[in-house]
Amino acid sequence: MKMIGMTSTITMALALAVGITGTLSTNLVLAEAEYVPSSGPKSQELETKPGPAFTTIDGKVSKIEGNIYVVxxxxxxxxxxxxxxxxxxxxxxxxxxxxxxxxxxxxxIRAELTQGGFANSIQ
Structure with missing residues (x-):
């Protein structure tokens, strides 16, 4: 009888551990998938050199200020x-x-961008 109660406790503890691990893993995956720039002064600085492609955007040019396009x-x-x-x-x-x-x-336009906002290509 005591063995059955102990097995239930172990099973419940294992289920709780798996649930917590699954929740933490899901949050880590979501954190990696969504990049949000910092709010410090450097967040407004854009890369000025080509680099590895990070994303592709589609949109309409609403403003051009020198080399900076607002899309x-x-x-x-x-x-x-x-x-x-x-x-x-x-x-x-x-x-x-x-x-x-x-x-x-x-x-x-469609532009291929680096993570820092440099347009590797624009069409």
């Missing part, structure tokens, strides 16, 4: 620290491959 599209929370959640700032430099020529405000 509006679906909710962006990953790059560039735009004022709205539906805009992202992108650095377009001399090393950016401009596949279909120069862009102007109002143009729809």
């Amino acid at each position: 509006e599209g679906p909710a962006y929370n990953a790059i560039g620290g735009g004022a709205n959640s539906n805009e992202v700032r992108v650095f377009v430099g001399k090393d950016t491959k401009k596949i279909s020529g120069e862009k102007k405000v109002g143009d729809k």
Whole structure:
């Protein structure tokens, strides 16, 4: 009789441990999947050199300030620290491959970006 009670306790403890581990693992996966820039002053700085591709964005150019394009599209929370959640700032430099020529405000674009917001290519 005592053995049955002990088995139930062990089974319950094991189920609890598996549940806690599963919950922690799920939270870690979600934390890795969603990159949110820091709110410090460096979050507004964009990379100015090409690098490994991080993401591709689609949107409409709403503003061009020198080498920085502001692109509006679906909710962006990953790059560039735009004022709205539906805009992202992108650095377009001399090393950016401009596949279909120069862009102007109002143009729809697709850009391959580094994690720091540099446009490796834009079309």
